[in-house]
Amino acid sequence: MNEVAITGLGVVSPHGDDPHAMFAALMQARSALTLVYPELPKPTAAATVEFDASRWFTKLQLAGVDRVSQFAVAAADLAMRDAAAAGTVEPQRMGVYVGCGMGGAAALDAAYRGGARVPPLTIPAFMPNAPAAHVAMRQRALGPVLTYSVACASSAVAIAEAAQAVQRGEIDLAVAGGAEALIVPGVILAWQAMQTLASFAPGEAASAVRPFALERSGFALGEGAAFVILESAERARRRGATCYAVLAGWGLSCDATHLTKPDASGQARALRQALARADLSPPQVGYCNAHGTATRIGDVVERAALAEVWGPQLDQLQVSSTKALHAHLLGAAGALEAVITILALHHRQVPPNAHVQDMDPQCELHLVRHVHTAAPDLQAAISNSFAFGGTNSVLLFRRP
Amino acid sequence: MSSLQELQDLIHEKYGIEASALDPNASMRDKGFDSLALVEFQFAIEDHFGISLPDVDSHIDTLAELAAVVDRIKASQAA
Numbered sequence: 001m002n003e004v005a006i007t008g009l010g011v012v013s014p015h016g017d018d019p020h021a022m023f024a025a026l027m028q029a030r031s032a033l034t035l036v037y038p039e040l041p042k043p044t045a046a047a048t049v050e051f052d053a054s055r056w057f058t059k060l061q062l063a064g065v066d067r068v069s070q071f072a073v074a075a076a077d078l079a080m081r082d083a084a085a086a087g088t089v090e091p092q093r094m095g096v097y098v099g100c101g102m103g104g105a106a107a108l109d110a111a112y113r114g115g116a117r118v119p120p121l122t123i124p125a126f127m128p129n130a131p132a133a134h135v136a137m138r139q140r141a142l143g144p145v146l147t148y149s150v151a152c153a154s155s156a157v158a159i160a161e162a163a164q165a166v167q168r169g170e171i172d173l174a175v176a177g178g179a180e181a182l183i184v185p186g187v188i189l190a191w192q193a194m195q196t197l198a199s200f201a202p203g204e205a206a207s208a209v210r211p212f213a214l215e216r217s218g219f220a221l222g223e224g225a226a227f228v229i230l231e232s233a234e235r236a237r238r239r240g241a242t243c244y245a246v247l248a249g250w251g252l253s254c255d256a257t258h259l260t261k262p263d264a265s266g267q268a269r270a271l272r273q274a275l276a277r278a279d280l281s282p283p284q285v286g287y288c289n290a291h292g293t294a295t296r297i298g299d300v301v302e303r304a305a306l307a308e309v310w311g312p313q314l315d316q317l318q319v320s321s322t323k324a325l326h327a328h329l330l331g332a333a334g335a336l337e338a339v340i341t342i343l344a345l346h347h348r349q350v351p352p353n354a355h356v357q358d359m360d361p362q363c364e365l366h367l368v369r370h371v372h373t374a375a376p377d378l379q380a381a382i383s384n385s386f387a388f389g390g391t392n393s394v395l396l397f398r399r400p
Numbered sequence: 401m402s403s404l405q406e407l408q409d410l411i412h413e414k415y416g417i418e419a420s421a422l423d424p425n426a427s428m429r430d431k432g433f434d435s436l437a438l439v440e441f442q443f444a445i446e447d448h449f450g451i452s453l454p455d456v457d458s459h460i461d462t463l464a465e466l467a468a469v470v471d472r473i474k475a476s477q478a479a
Contacts, residue, residue: 058415059416060417063441064436119440
Protein backbone atom coordinates (compact mmCIF):
# COMPACT_ATOMS: atom_id res chain seq x y z
CA MET A 1 0.00 0.00 0.00
CA ASN A 2 1.17 3.50 -0.79
CA GLU A 3 2.04 5.76 2.09
CA VAL A 4 0.14 9.06 1.73
CA ALA A 5 2.18 12.25 2.02
CA ILE A 6 0.92 15.79 2.60
CA THR A 7 3.02 17.99 0.32
CA GLY A 8 1.12 21.26 0.20
CA LEU A 9 -0.97 23.44 2.50
CA GLY A 10 -3.30 26.29 1.59
CA VAL A 11 -5.63 28.32 3.78
CA VAL A 12 -7.97 31.26 3.52
CA SER A 13 -8.57 31.60 7.23
CA PRO A 14 -9.72 34.10 9.82
CA HIS A 15 -6.00 34.35 10.62
CA GLY A 16 -4.98 35.11 7.04
CA ASP A 17 -3.80 33.08 4.07
CA ASP A 18 -0.29 32.11 5.15
CA PRO A 19 -0.50 28.77 7.00
CA HIS A 20 2.67 29.39 8.99
CA ALA A 21 1.61 32.90 10.06
CA MET A 22 -1.80 31.47 10.97
CA PHE A 23 -0.12 28.81 13.10
CA ALA A 24 2.09 31.42 14.77
CA ALA A 25 -1.02 33.47 15.63
CA LEU A 26 -2.69 30.41 17.12
CA MET A 27 0.44 29.64 19.15
CA GLN A 28 0.07 33.11 20.66
CA ALA A 29 -3.64 32.45 21.37
CA ARG A 30 -4.64 35.36 19.19
CA SER A 31 -8.41 35.21 18.69
CA ALA A 32 -9.97 36.11 15.34
CA LEU A 33 -13.48 36.36 16.77
CA THR A 34 -15.26 39.70 16.62
CA LEU A 35 -18.76 41.05 17.05
CA VAL A 36 -20.70 40.77 13.78
CA TYR A 37 -24.03 42.20 12.61
CA PRO A 38 -24.57 44.45 15.65
CA GLU A 39 -28.14 44.99 14.45
CA LEU A 40 -29.08 41.39 15.36
CA PRO A 41 -31.17 41.10 18.52
CA LYS A 42 -28.63 38.86 20.26
CA PRO A 43 -24.91 39.77 20.24
CA THR A 44 -23.08 37.42 17.91
CA ALA A 45 -19.40 36.62 17.64
CA ALA A 46 -17.90 35.19 14.45
CA ALA A 47 -14.54 34.82 12.75
CA THR A 48 -14.57 36.31 9.27
CA VAL A 49 -11.98 36.37 6.51
CA GLU A 50 -10.49 39.43 4.91
CA PHE A 51 -10.47 38.35 1.30
CA ASP A 52 -9.40 40.10 -1.87
CA ALA A 53 -11.15 38.18 -4.65
CA SER A 54 -9.28 40.16 -7.31
CA ARG A 55 -6.15 38.09 -6.59
CA TRP A 56 -7.89 35.09 -8.15
CA PHE A 57 -10.74 36.43 -10.28
CA THR A 58 -11.51 39.20 -12.72
CA LYS A 59 -14.88 40.82 -12.06
CA LEU A 60 -16.20 39.02 -15.12
CA GLN A 61 -15.09 35.65 -13.76
CA LEU A 62 -17.02 36.29 -10.56
CA ALA A 63 -20.40 35.91 -12.29
CA GLY A 64 -22.23 33.26 -10.26
CA VAL A 65 -19.27 32.49 -8.02
CA ASP A 66 -20.31 32.65 -4.38
CA ARG A 67 -17.89 33.65 -1.64
CA VAL A 68 -17.59 29.99 -0.60
CA SER A 69 -16.28 29.02 -4.05
CA GLN A 70 -13.94 32.01 -4.11
CA PHE A 71 -12.40 30.80 -0.84
CA ALA A 72 -12.08 27.27 -2.23
CA VAL A 73 -10.38 28.36 -5.44
CA ALA A 74 -7.93 30.54 -3.51
CA ALA A 75 -7.03 28.03 -0.79
CA ALA A 76 -6.70 25.14 -3.27
CA ASP A 77 -4.50 27.26 -5.49
CA LEU A 78 -2.30 28.25 -2.54
CA ALA A 79 -1.94 24.57 -1.63
CA MET A 80 -1.02 23.63 -5.21
CA ARG A 81 1.59 26.39 -5.28
CA ASP A 82 2.95 25.37 -1.89
CA ALA A 83 3.38 21.83 -3.22
CA ALA A 84 4.79 23.09 -6.52
CA ALA A 85 2.49 20.45 -7.96
CA ALA A 86 1.11 22.19 -11.04
CA GLY A 87 2.18 20.45 -14.22
CA THR A 88 3.54 17.40 -12.40
CA VAL A 89 0.40 15.30 -12.83
CA GLU A 90 -1.66 14.02 -15.72
CA PRO A 91 -5.01 15.86 -15.41
CA GLN A 92 -6.93 12.55 -15.56
CA ARG A 93 -4.93 11.30 -12.58
CA MET A 94 -5.81 14.29 -10.41
CA GLY A 95 -8.80 14.39 -8.08
CA VAL A 96 -10.55 17.12 -6.10
CA TYR A 97 -12.24 16.22 -2.80
CA VAL A 98 -14.12 19.03 -1.11
CA GLY A 99 -16.14 19.23 2.06
CA CYS A 100 -18.86 21.84 2.21
CA GLY A 101 -21.76 21.99 4.62
CA MET A 102 -24.02 24.68 3.27
CA GLY A 103 -22.83 25.80 -0.16
CA GLY A 104 -23.33 29.40 -1.23
CA ALA A 105 -25.25 30.73 1.73
CA ALA A 106 -24.77 34.37 0.69
CA ALA A 107 -26.34 33.68 -2.73
CA LEU A 108 -29.37 32.07 -1.15
CA ASP A 109 -29.70 34.82 1.46
CA ALA A 110 -29.55 37.46 -1.30
CA ALA A 111 -32.19 35.61 -3.32
CA TYR A 112 -34.60 35.58 -0.37
CA ARG A 113 -33.96 39.24 0.36
CA GLY A 114 -34.29 40.33 -3.28
CA GLY A 115 -38.06 40.01 -3.33
CA ALA A 116 -39.39 38.92 -6.70
CA ARG A 117 -36.07 39.67 -8.45
CA VAL A 118 -33.99 36.53 -7.92
CA PRO A 119 -30.54 36.74 -9.54
CA PRO A 120 -30.39 34.23 -12.42
CA LEU A 121 -27.18 32.59 -11.17
CA THR A 122 -28.46 31.85 -7.66
CA ILE A 123 -28.53 28.10 -8.27
CA PRO A 124 -25.01 27.69 -9.70
CA ALA A 125 -23.75 30.00 -6.95
CA PHE A 126 -25.53 28.14 -4.19
CA MET A 127 -25.11 24.50 -5.14
CA PRO A 128 -22.86 22.82 -2.55
CA ASN A 129 -20.66 21.16 -5.19
CA ALA A 130 -19.83 24.50 -6.84
CA PRO A 131 -16.62 24.97 -4.80
CA ALA A 132 -15.26 21.61 -5.99
CA ALA A 133 -16.23 22.36 -9.59
CA HIS A 134 -14.51 25.74 -9.51
CA VAL A 135 -11.35 24.21 -8.06
CA ALA A 136 -11.40 21.56 -10.78
CA MET A 137 -11.75 24.17 -13.54
CA ARG A 138 -9.00 26.32 -12.08
CA GLN A 139 -6.55 23.41 -11.60
CA ARG A 140 -7.74 21.45 -14.64
CA ALA A 141 -8.44 18.33 -12.66
CA LEU A 142 -10.11 15.73 -14.89
CA GLY A 143 -10.32 12.83 -12.42
CA PRO A 144 -12.85 12.39 -9.62
CA VAL A 145 -14.20 15.78 -8.48
CA LEU A 146 -16.36 15.09 -5.45
CA THR A 147 -18.21 16.97 -2.74
CA TYR A 148 -18.86 15.66 0.76
CA SER A 149 -21.61 17.30 2.73
CA VAL A 150 -21.31 15.74 6.15
CA ALA A 151 -21.93 18.80 8.33
CA CYS A 152 -18.99 19.50 10.65
CA ALA A 153 -17.04 16.45 9.43
CA SER A 154 -17.35 17.31 5.71
CA SER A 155 -13.78 18.25 4.93
CA ALA A 156 -12.19 15.69 7.25
CA VAL A 157 -14.20 13.05 5.39
CA ALA A 158 -13.08 14.57 2.06
CA ILE A 159 -9.42 14.27 3.10
CA ALA A 160 -9.90 10.68 4.25
CA GLU A 161 -11.56 9.76 0.95
CA ALA A 162 -8.79 11.45 -1.01
CA ALA A 163 -6.18 9.55 0.99
CA GLN A 164 -7.95 6.30 0.20
CA ALA A 165 -7.89 7.03 -3.53
CA VAL A 166 -4.18 7.94 -3.42
CA GLN A 167 -3.34 4.91 -1.32
CA ARG A 168 -5.09 2.57 -3.74
CA GLY A 169 -3.30 4.21 -6.64
CA GLU A 170 -6.56 5.32 -8.28
CA ILE A 171 -5.16 8.81 -8.67
CA ASP A 172 -1.68 10.32 -8.43
CA LEU A 173 -2.54 13.61 -6.80
CA ALA A 174 -5.45 14.89 -4.74
CA VAL A 175 -6.46 18.40 -3.81
CA ALA A 176 -8.54 17.89 -0.69
CA GLY A 177 -10.10 20.17 1.86
CA GLY A 178 -13.16 22.24 2.45
CA ALA A 179 -14.78 25.63 2.25
CA GLU A 180 -17.57 27.37 4.10
CA ALA A 181 -18.96 30.90 4.00
CA LEU A 182 -22.24 31.18 5.82
CA ILE A 183 -21.87 34.22 8.04
CA VAL A 184 -25.07 35.84 6.84
CA PRO A 185 -27.91 36.95 9.13
CA GLY A 186 -30.34 34.18 8.18
CA VAL A 187 -27.86 31.42 8.94
CA ILE A 188 -26.72 33.04 12.20
CA LEU A 189 -30.33 33.30 13.37
CA ALA A 190 -30.90 29.64 12.54
CA TRP A 191 -27.87 28.56 14.59
CA GLN A 192 -28.94 30.84 17.44
CA ALA A 193 -32.36 29.27 17.38
CA MET A 194 -30.65 25.91 17.97
CA GLN A 195 -29.05 27.35 21.12
CA THR A 196 -25.58 26.29 20.07
CA LEU A 197 -23.83 29.65 19.74
CA ALA A 198 -21.77 31.14 22.54
CA SER A 199 -23.11 34.02 24.59
CA PHE A 200 -20.72 36.61 25.97
CA ALA A 201 -20.52 39.82 27.96
CA PRO A 202 -20.25 43.12 26.07
CA GLY A 203 -16.75 43.63 24.72
CA GLU A 204 -15.80 39.96 25.15
CA ALA A 205 -16.55 38.57 21.69
CA ALA A 206 -12.91 37.53 21.22
CA SER A 207 -13.02 35.12 24.16
CA ALA A 208 -16.61 33.94 23.70
CA VAL A 209 -15.67 30.35 22.88
CA ARG A 210 -14.27 28.36 25.81
CA PRO A 211 -13.83 24.67 24.92
CA PHE A 212 -13.79 22.25 27.86
CA ALA A 213 -14.24 25.12 30.33
CA LEU A 214 -16.74 25.08 33.15
CA GLU A 215 -18.16 28.37 31.90
CA ARG A 216 -18.49 27.35 28.21
CA SER A 217 -21.67 28.22 26.31
CA GLY A 218 -21.18 27.03 22.73
CA PHE A 219 -19.30 27.92 19.58
CA ALA A 220 -19.09 30.80 17.14
CA LEU A 221 -19.39 30.54 13.37
CA GLY A 222 -16.29 30.96 11.25
CA GLU A 223 -15.69 31.13 7.54
CA GLY A 224 -12.83 30.19 5.27
CA ALA A 225 -11.25 27.34 3.37
CA ALA A 226 -8.33 24.98 3.81
CA PHE A 227 -6.78 22.51 1.40
CA VAL A 228 -3.97 19.98 1.43
CA ILE A 229 -2.20 18.22 -1.42
CA LEU A 230 -1.96 14.45 -1.09
CA GLU A 231 0.23 12.13 -3.13
CA SER A 232 2.10 8.93 -2.47
CA ALA A 233 5.21 9.40 -0.36
CA GLU A 234 7.17 7.67 -3.10
CA ARG A 235 5.97 10.12 -5.74
CA ALA A 236 6.71 13.03 -3.40
CA ARG A 237 10.26 11.77 -2.86
CA ARG A 238 10.77 11.24 -6.59
CA ARG A 239 9.83 14.79 -7.46
CA GLY A 240 11.66 16.26 -4.48
CA ALA A 241 8.52 17.67 -2.83
CA THR A 242 8.43 18.81 0.80
CA CYS A 243 6.58 16.28 2.91
CA TYR A 244 4.93 18.03 5.86
CA ALA A 245 3.47 14.86 7.31
CA VAL A 246 2.17 11.43 6.45
CA LEU A 247 -1.57 10.82 6.72
CA ALA A 248 -1.03 7.49 8.44
CA GLY A 249 -4.56 6.66 9.48
CA TRP A 250 -8.14 7.74 9.37
CA GLY A 251 -11.35 6.53 10.91
CA LEU A 252 -14.93 6.97 9.77
CA SER A 253 -17.91 5.87 11.81
CA CYS A 254 -21.49 6.79 12.51
CA ASP A 255 -23.24 6.96 15.88
CA ALA A 256 -26.58 6.06 14.32
CA THR A 257 -28.26 7.06 17.55
CA HIS A 258 -29.38 10.69 17.31
CA LEU A 259 -29.31 13.42 14.68
CA THR A 260 -27.54 16.04 16.81
CA LYS A 261 -26.58 14.43 20.13
CA PRO A 262 -23.08 12.95 19.91
CA ASP A 263 -22.24 9.48 21.15
CA ALA A 264 -18.93 8.54 22.78
CA SER A 265 -18.85 4.95 21.55
CA GLY A 266 -19.32 6.06 17.93
CA GLN A 267 -16.47 8.54 18.26
CA ALA A 268 -14.30 5.94 19.97
CA ARG A 269 -14.83 3.60 17.01
CA ALA A 270 -13.47 6.23 14.63
CA LEU A 271 -10.50 6.85 16.95
CA ARG A 272 -9.66 3.12 17.16
CA GLN A 273 -9.97 2.74 13.38
CA ALA A 274 -7.51 5.56 12.79
CA LEU A 275 -5.03 4.10 15.26
CA ALA A 276 -5.37 0.61 13.79
CA ARG A 277 -4.88 1.83 10.24
CA ALA A 278 -1.77 3.73 11.29
CA ASP A 279 -0.61 0.73 13.33
CA LEU A 280 -0.06 2.97 16.34
CA SER A 281 -1.07 2.60 19.97
CA PRO A 282 -2.63 5.49 21.90
CA PRO A 283 0.54 6.57 23.78
CA GLN A 284 2.34 7.03 20.46
CA VAL A 285 -0.03 9.87 19.62
CA GLY A 286 1.02 13.00 21.50
CA TYR A 287 -1.50 15.63 20.44
CA CYS A 288 -5.19 15.82 19.66
CA ASN A 289 -6.76 18.79 17.92
CA ALA A 290 -10.18 18.22 19.42
CA HIS A 291 -13.51 18.77 17.77
CA GLY A 292 -14.21 20.78 20.96
CA THR A 293 -17.17 22.93 19.97
CA ALA A 294 -17.60 24.15 23.56
CA THR A 295 -21.21 23.01 23.74
CA ARG A 296 -22.35 21.68 27.12
CA ILE A 297 -22.74 18.11 25.90
CA GLY A 298 -20.29 17.87 23.02
CA ASP A 299 -17.11 18.44 25.04
CA VAL A 300 -18.10 15.92 27.71
CA VAL A 301 -18.84 13.26 25.10
CA GLU A 302 -15.57 13.86 23.24
CA ARG A 303 -13.65 13.57 26.51
CA ALA A 304 -15.45 10.30 27.23
CA ALA A 305 -14.53 8.95 23.78
CA LEU A 306 -10.86 9.85 24.23
CA ALA A 307 -10.89 8.33 27.73
CA GLU A 308 -12.44 5.14 26.37
CA VAL A 309 -9.60 4.68 23.87
CA TRP A 310 -6.65 6.15 25.77
CA GLY A 311 -7.66 4.68 29.15
CA PRO A 312 -5.16 5.36 31.94
CA GLN A 313 -2.79 6.92 29.38
CA LEU A 314 -5.16 9.77 28.61
CA ASP A 315 -2.97 12.23 30.47
CA GLN A 316 -0.13 11.65 28.00
CA LEU A 317 -2.28 13.08 25.22
CA GLN A 318 -2.10 16.86 24.94
CA VAL A 319 -5.43 18.25 23.76
CA SER A 320 -6.62 21.59 22.46
CA SER A 321 -9.60 22.85 20.54
CA THR A 322 -8.40 25.72 18.40
CA LYS A 323 -12.03 26.66 17.68
CA ALA A 324 -11.65 29.07 20.61
CA LEU A 325 -9.45 31.15 18.28
CA HIS A 326 -10.69 30.56 14.69
CA ALA A 327 -14.29 29.61 15.52
CA HIS A 328 -16.18 26.76 13.88
CA LEU A 329 -15.73 26.61 10.12
CA LEU A 330 -18.31 23.79 9.89
CA GLY A 331 -17.73 22.16 6.49
CA ALA A 332 -14.20 23.60 6.37
CA ALA A 333 -13.40 22.91 10.04
CA GLY A 334 -11.91 19.44 9.51
CA ALA A 335 -9.54 20.66 6.82
CA LEU A 336 -8.45 23.80 8.67
CA GLU A 337 -7.82 21.80 11.83
CA ALA A 338 -6.00 19.14 9.82
CA VAL A 339 -3.65 21.86 8.56
CA ILE A 340 -3.13 23.06 12.14
CA THR A 341 -2.45 19.50 13.29
CA ILE A 342 0.04 18.98 10.45
CA LEU A 343 1.82 22.22 11.37
CA ALA A 344 1.91 21.19 15.03
CA LEU A 345 3.81 18.07 13.95
CA HIS A 346 5.95 20.00 11.49
CA HIS A 347 6.97 22.70 14.00
CA ARG A 348 6.77 20.38 17.02
CA GLN A 349 4.66 22.90 18.88
CA VAL A 350 1.12 22.48 20.11
CA PRO A 351 -1.40 25.34 20.02
CA PRO A 352 -3.20 26.34 23.21
CA ASN A 353 -6.77 25.63 24.22
CA ALA A 354 -7.62 29.25 24.91
CA HIS A 355 -10.12 30.96 27.21
CA VAL A 356 -10.30 28.34 29.96
CA GLN A 357 -10.30 29.71 33.50
CA ASP A 358 -11.50 26.52 35.12
CA MET A 359 -11.64 23.22 33.30
CA ASP A 360 -14.95 21.39 33.62
CA PRO A 361 -14.21 18.36 35.86
CA GLN A 362 -16.35 16.32 33.45
CA CYS A 363 -13.88 17.25 30.70
CA GLU A 364 -10.72 16.30 32.60
CA LEU A 365 -8.04 16.33 29.90
CA HIS A 366 -4.41 17.30 29.55
CA LEU A 367 -5.34 20.60 27.91
CA VAL A 368 -2.60 22.72 26.38
CA ARG A 369 -2.99 25.64 28.80
CA HIS A 370 -0.03 27.80 27.80
CA VAL A 371 1.03 29.68 24.72
CA HIS A 372 4.21 28.63 22.89
CA THR A 373 4.13 25.05 24.15
CA ALA A 374 6.96 23.08 22.56
CA ALA A 375 6.47 19.37 21.93
CA PRO A 376 9.97 18.16 21.04
CA ASP A 377 9.03 14.47 21.08
CA LEU A 378 5.83 14.79 19.10
CA GLN A 379 5.66 12.01 16.48
CA ALA A 380 1.97 11.64 15.72
CA ALA A 381 -1.19 13.69 16.17
CA ILE A 382 -4.91 13.38 15.51
CA SER A 383 -7.63 15.77 14.42
CA ASN A 384 -11.21 14.98 15.42
CA SER A 385 -14.31 16.06 13.51
CA PHE A 386 -17.71 14.93 14.71
CA ALA A 387 -20.79 15.89 12.75
CA PHE A 388 -24.47 16.49 13.21
CA GLY A 389 -25.93 13.39 11.64
CA GLY A 390 -23.63 11.24 13.75
CA THR A 391 -20.72 10.83 11.35
CA ASN A 392 -17.33 10.84 13.04
CA SER A 393 -14.05 11.39 11.27
CA VAL A 394 -10.57 11.12 12.75
CA LEU A 395 -7.41 11.94 10.80
CA LEU A 396 -4.10 10.68 12.17
CA PHE A 397 -0.91 12.31 10.95
CA ARG A 398 2.68 11.42 11.76
CA ARG A 399 6.00 13.00 11.03
CA PRO A 400 7.54 11.81 7.74
CA MET B 401 -30.92 57.00 -29.29
CA SER B 402 -28.66 54.00 -29.00
CA SER B 403 -28.15 52.36 -25.62
CA LEU B 404 -24.61 51.40 -26.58
CA GLN B 405 -22.92 54.10 -24.52
CA GLU B 406 -24.96 53.21 -21.44
CA LEU B 407 -24.17 49.51 -21.88
CA GLN B 408 -20.49 50.33 -22.17
CA ASP B 409 -20.71 52.37 -18.96
CA LEU B 410 -22.53 49.51 -17.26
CA ILE B 411 -19.84 47.04 -18.34
CA HIS B 412 -17.16 49.35 -17.05
CA GLU B 413 -18.92 49.82 -13.74
CA LYS B 414 -19.72 46.14 -13.26
CA TYR B 415 -16.69 44.43 -14.73
CA GLY B 416 -14.03 47.13 -14.92
CA ILE B 417 -13.72 46.68 -18.70
CA GLU B 418 -13.04 49.90 -20.66
CA ALA B 419 -15.24 50.65 -23.67
CA SER B 420 -12.13 50.73 -25.85
CA ALA B 421 -11.31 47.13 -24.84
CA LEU B 422 -14.59 45.76 -26.14
CA ASP B 423 -15.29 46.35 -29.83
CA PRO B 424 -19.11 46.61 -30.14
CA ASN B 425 -18.99 44.39 -33.21
CA ALA B 426 -16.71 41.70 -31.79
CA SER B 427 -17.84 38.54 -30.04
CA MET B 428 -18.45 39.16 -26.33
CA ARG B 429 -17.87 35.48 -25.67
CA ASP B 430 -14.35 35.84 -27.00
CA LYS B 431 -13.83 38.58 -24.40
CA GLY B 432 -14.71 36.27 -21.55
CA PHE B 433 -18.48 36.68 -21.37
CA ASP B 434 -19.49 33.06 -21.19
CA SER B 435 -23.17 32.09 -21.16
CA LEU B 436 -23.42 32.50 -17.38
CA ALA B 437 -21.81 35.94 -17.39
CA LEU B 438 -24.15 37.02 -20.21
CA VAL B 439 -27.19 35.86 -18.26
CA GLU B 440 -26.01 37.83 -15.27
CA PHE B 441 -25.29 40.89 -17.38
CA GLN B 442 -28.75 40.75 -18.95
CA PHE B 443 -30.20 40.76 -15.42
CA ALA B 444 -28.17 43.91 -14.68
CA ILE B 445 -29.42 45.48 -17.92
CA GLU B 446 -33.03 44.80 -16.90
CA ASP B 447 -32.40 46.45 -13.56
CA HIS B 448 -30.63 49.39 -15.14
CA PHE B 449 -33.15 50.17 -17.86
CA GLY B 450 -36.23 48.97 -16.03
CA ILE B 451 -37.09 46.66 -18.92
CA SER B 452 -37.67 42.96 -19.36
CA LEU B 453 -35.52 41.19 -21.93
CA PRO B 454 -37.10 38.28 -23.80
CA ASP B 455 -35.57 34.82 -23.52
CA VAL B 456 -34.55 34.79 -27.18
CA ASP B 457 -31.18 36.39 -26.63
CA SER B 458 -28.95 33.34 -26.45
CA HIS B 459 -27.59 34.04 -29.95
CA ILE B 460 -26.68 37.61 -29.19
CA ASP B 461 -22.93 37.70 -29.45
CA THR B 462 -21.88 41.33 -29.82
CA LEU B 463 -22.46 44.43 -27.78
CA ALA B 464 -23.94 46.18 -30.83
CA GLU B 465 -26.54 43.41 -31.17
CA LEU B 466 -27.33 43.66 -27.49
CA ALA B 467 -27.73 47.45 -27.76
CA ALA B 468 -30.09 47.01 -30.70
CA VAL B 469 -32.29 44.62 -28.69
CA VAL B 470 -32.35 47.00 -25.72
CA ASP B 471 -33.25 49.91 -28.03
CA ARG B 472 -36.10 47.94 -29.58
CA ILE B 473 -37.52 46.90 -26.21
CA LYS B 474 -37.17 50.39 -24.77
CA ALA B 475 -39.06 51.75 -27.76
CA SER B 476 -41.82 49.15 -27.60
CA GLN B 477 -42.23 49.37 -23.81
CA ALA B 478 -42.35 53.18 -24.02
CA ALA B 479 -45.02 53.04 -26.70
